Structures are given as C-alpha cells and as structure tokens.
Amino acid sequence: MTGSFSGAVSRRALLAALGMLSLSACAPGVATSATPKPAESAPSTPTAPSTAAPVAPTAAAATTTRTTKVVWSNWAVDAGSKDRLAEQKDGFEAARRSVALDIQNTPSAEYMTKLLATYAADQAPDVSRLNTEQLPIFAARGQTSDLDVLSTPAADSWLKRADIKPGLVDRYRLAGKLAGLPYGGDMDALYVNRTLLGATNQSVPPSDYEDATWTYDRALALAQALTKRRADGGADQLGIDIGGYRYEGHVENAGGSWFSIDGRSFRGHEPGAAAGIDWLAALVRKHKVAAAPATDESRAFAFASGKLAMSWSSVSQVSNRLRDVADRFDWDVYPVPRWGTNPRVVKSGFSALILSARSKQRDAAWDFLHWVTGPVGSLPDVETGWSVPVFSGLDSRYFVRVGPKKNLSVALNGPKYPSKFPMWTNPNYAEAWRRVQTAIEQVFQGAGTAADVLGGIRAEVDAMLAKS
Known part of the structure; x- marks a missing residue:
C-alpha cells in the first residue's frame, strides 16, 4: 500500500530511542493562541481536470528573500515521488514568498532511525511522514501537535469541508486530539x-x-x-x-x-x-x-x-x-x-503527516501541512494516481495525468465501505x-x-x- 514502508524499526528500538528524548521535548503541543494563515481552498466541484505542468516561479519569486524555513521529512526517494514533491515545493513557495520548504528524503530502511535521532537532539523536522502504527507512539509521547487547535480558528480550513470522505480524518484523532492528517491514500x-x-x-x-x-x-x-x-x-x-x-x-x-x-x-x-x-x-x-x-x-x-x-x-x-x-x-x-x-x-491505507510539537516555525509549518494535505497541495498526488482523493470534489482529477483510463470507480467508491476498526x-x-x-x-x-x-x-x- 501507498501508506506503508518496509523499514520500520522494532517496537523496542523505537521506544528506546523515544526514551532518549528530553523532558522538554515531551512538552505539550501548540498553544491555543496560534492563528495560522489560512491556506487556499480548491472549489468544491472542479469544473475541469488540470493536467498542465506547474508554472515555474517567476524571476521576482526566485529573488524573494525567504525568512522562514520549514523542514519536511519523507521517504520519497524514487524518481516519480521526488518529482511530485518538487512540484509541491514549487507550488507552496510560489504562494508563500517568505517561506522556504526544505524537503529531506531518506530511504525507508534508514528513515525511522534518522527521524528518532533528530527528535532526541531536539532538531526534529517541522513536518514528518509516519506510518499509522508509528503515529500513536509519537502522539503518546507528546511529540505531535493537536491539529484541531490550529485548524479551528481558520474559517476556511479544509477540515470544515463537506466533501471529505467518511472517516478519513477522524481516524487520526487519538485521545481526543487530531495527531496527524491523511497522506498518500491507497x-x-x-x-x-x-x-x-x-x-x-x-x-x-x-x-x-x-x-x-x-x-x-x-x-x-x-x-x-x-x-x-x-x-x-x-x-x-x-x-x-x-x-x-x-x-x-x-x-x-x-x-x-x-x-x-x-x-x-x-x-x-x-x-x-x-x-x-x-x-x-x-x-x-x-x-x-x-x-x-x-x-x-x-x-x-x-x-x-x-x-x-x-x-x-x-x-x-x-x-x-x-x-x-x-x-x-x-x-x-x-x-x-x-x-x-x-x-x-x-480496506484503505493512508500514512500520516504530523506537525512536531517542538517546531520552531509552528505557524509556517502548519500552513504547509494544511496546504499539502488539502485540495490544492494534494493535486499532484491525486492527478498522478499516487493517492486516492480525500475530497470527493477531486474525484474528477484522479489519475488525469497518467493517460489510459482504467476502472477508477474501484478507488473512488471504495471509501463507501470502510473498516469498522480503528487504526x-x-x-x-x-x-x-x-x-x-x-x-x-x-x-x-x-x-x-x-x-x-x-x-x-x-x-x-x-x-x-x-x-x-
């Protein structure tokens, strides 16, 4: 499945590494006073698929001084995945002239070891990709921000959209907190x-x-x-x-x-x-x-x-x-x-994107996380067929870049038959x-x-x- 990788470390190694984290790294999540900049929303019902290549940044954008850096860790090391992430980087930076997105890709076999080391050193990426089995461990240790706290003040947050497919977001609520957002669905x-x-x-x-x-x-x-x-x-x-x-x-x-x-x-x-x-x-x-x-x-x-x-x-x-x-x-x-x-x-399978509770660029990191999982930032994932749409409003754009169409109703209608079991x-x-x-x-x-x-x-x- 899209939402998995084969390089997961053992529970004992994972918990041992997490135990190295300082008490300060286990502090509670974000403060309730944060009011992030709302991300753009795509129309609820797109009128036509967009198959055009992303627009290259203008010369003015290229010379803009970027005062904030957001670090995104992933295990997208194959050529197709790196192309998608590069397109998302260009799109986000074009819309956020003061923010630089630093994508740090690590092969899956080495990914978790490296990620845990950054947490132990209090240098964790702002946004990280996790398997859903790993998400509860990070959440229980206080390493994930409560995303409900950040999304609630934004009137146009995509989490308030009516076309989110049933259960896809709610599965990421652990102990009453939204620990992550769905990413890369299969x-x-x-x-x-x-x-x-x-x-x-x-x-x-x-x-x-x-x-x-x-x-x-x-x-x-x-x-x-x-x-x-x-x-x-x-x-x-x-x-x-x-x-x-x-x-x-x-x-x-x-x-x-x-x-x-x-x-x-x-x-x-x-x-x-x-x-x-x-x-x-x-x-x-x-x-x-x-x-x-x-x-x-x-x-x-x-x-x-x-x-x-x-x-x-x-x-x-x-x-x-x-x-x-x-x-x-x-x-x-x-x-x-x-x-x-x-x-x-x-059965569906998504991985999760989380926002580190210790992020030093909390508002900018949330802005990116909300954007890349939302109806605009997720388009490269949906249009290439790498991820099933989280939003029914994007169903018409699923796989539009790939070429020959297959029976896509299997993916688009599958969420109507969800598992009754939690992650x-x-x-x-x-x-x-x-x-x-x-x-x-x-x-x-x-x-x-x-x-x-x-x-x-x-x-x-x-x-x-x-x-x-």
Whole structure:
C-alpha cells in the first residue's frame, strides 16, 4: 500500500530511542493562541481536470528573500515521488514568498532511525511522514501537535469541508486530539487479466461494488476455471494469487479482525479471521489455483508475466502496471468480492503527516501541512494516481495525468465501505504482528488450520500486547 514502508524499526528500538528524548521535548503541543494563515481552498466541484505542468516561479519569486524555513521529512526517494514533491515545493513557495520548504528524503530502511535521532537532539523536522502504527507512539509521547487547535480558528480550513470522505480524518484523532492528517491514500483492489478470461469464455467480474453476485465463492470458481496445470502438476497458468500485507481485507470481509477494538487482545484465532486465512491457504493447498507467497513459483507467476489471471493488490499500482504490463495484454481493476452476505469491507491505507510539537516555525509549518494535505497541495498526488482523493470534489482529477483510463470507480467508491476498526494504536503491534505473520505462513505451509495454529499463539500475542 501507498501508506506503508518496509523499514520500520522494532517496537523496542523505537521506544528506546523515544526514551532518549528530553523532558522538554515531551512538552505539550501548540498553544491555543496560534492563528495560522489560512491556506487556499480548491472549489468544491472542479469544473475541469488540470493536467498542465506547474508554472515555474517567476524571476521576482526566485529573488524573494525567504525568512522562514520549514523542514519536511519523507521517504520519497524514487524518481516519480521526488518529482511530485518538487512540484509541491514549487507550488507552496510560489504562494508563500517568505517561506522556504526544505524537503529531506531518506530511504525507508534508514528513515525511522534518522527521524528518532533528530527528535532526541531536539532538531526534529517541522513536518514528518509516519506510518499509522508509528503515529500513536509519537502522539503518546507528546511529540505531535493537536491539529484541531490550529485548524479551528481558520474559517476556511479544509477540515470544515463537506466533501471529505467518511472517516478519513477522524481516524487520526487519538485521545481526543487530531495527531496527524491523511497522506498518500491507497485502497484494496483485484487486478484481472481480461485476455486470459476471454480465451476461456469467462465473464469478467462486475465493475462496481453494487453487484452482490461478486463473492469469494465466485472468485474461487473463476480461479479454478483459469488455472492450467500439466500432468506432472506444474503450472502453466494460475488463476489467482494470495496477495499479502496483513490480509486484513480478507479477515474483515469474513467477519473477523486481528485484534480487539481496544487493541489489547488477539482475535485472529476466532471464526471470522480463521475463515479468511483458511480460504487463502486452500487456494494453494487444496484447490491449487495459487502459488505459495514469496516462492519462486509466485515470482514466476507475477501479474506482469501474463500467466496469472487475478491478483490482489491496491489501486495505486495501476501506474506501475501501465509501465510493466502496458498493453501486452488486456487488463483492468475490479472490486474486491463480498464474503457471502456479510457487509463488504474495502480496506484503505493512508500514512500520516504530523506537525512536531517542538517546531520552531509552528505557524509556517502548519500552513504547509494544511496546504499539502488539502485540495490544492494534494493535486499532484491525486492527478498522478499516487493517492486516492480525500475530497470527493477531486474525484474528477484522479489519475488525469497518467493517460489510459482504467476502472477508477474501484478507488473512488471504495471509501463507501470502510473498516469498522480503528487504526492500530497499541505500541506493541509491530512485535505482535511479526509473531502473527510467522503463524500465518505456517498455515499456508499446511501446519494446521488457522484456528489451531493462530489459537496456539494467542497467549503469547496477548502478552506482547499487554506490555507497558
């Protein structure tokens, strides 16, 4: 997903580093007297997509003396991401002639170590990107500003807009305070090789969420019809893959969850969650329509190979598939299926942008944070397809720069089917999840049913979650 990175440090290392912070760095957030300069707002209903390149700063702007510097830390090191951030820097500085934006990008594997070191030295960036698992730890230590305090005085703050998609901002309120704002949103989707379906006269899945006939049972039947194996058992074509990254969508659609709502106990062994994992395991072991994850076979049958009919992924990957698949075969994006008659859940994932409680340029930093997550500053993210829109008023601009259109309704309508569970807020989640992930892999390898294997780690995981 867009909102994640693989370089997260362990909980123990994270808390140890946070423990190095001085008492002054743990001071409360911003004062209530701050009244930041309101950021511009885009029209609620844009009349036409904007695909033009950003306007270069004028000579006058280039020579303007910038008296304030705002530092923004991110892990956007690939070329496309750096281009987006450079465009946002140009746009913000053109509108704020006295402010210089310093973007500090660090590879994900090194990002958290570097960020924690800056906090320990009381030199934290003004605005930082975090995963949602990390946000509660920073918030609990008093390292994030309460953004409600800053947004309330501004009459035209975008947080007051009526077209914010349901739940996207409220998820960032922790202990009654708005600890961050959503940034870089993604959403679950199913990629389908339409060429393979056409070759076997199979109908493609419904293109929208309204069709209740698109179920997990139907997805399995389609995968079975599209799998081709030789007499020796080897695969020439596979019907579907397993996907990855926590399998939360499958678990919640099946009626379960990994953890209790309060985050204090493990629930992965209970019927709903176990059914979701058993369904995935059966794709490999019983039905033989999928490859086990992280194997040579799964890599050989990646979606871009043209030998995989369906692939669980996320909508942000459309831009990647336009590059690595292009038009070698006909493909599109479809909704995740529904589990029987259960309410449909479409998992979304955003990271967070926070404002350091110790920022020495608080008002300017809030001005930038509000701008870059708002309807003007987020346009490069939305128009390139890197992020799903937070505002329904920007839906018409989603992916307009990319070129060939795919089934974008999957991303635009997915927020209508949100998870009922809050973001993971227990500071011990990272450690607990590593243990859960190992157990899931054992289920995929045939060590037992999900209920048995995951039930066997329940006490161990509960003990991890209970650590102070």
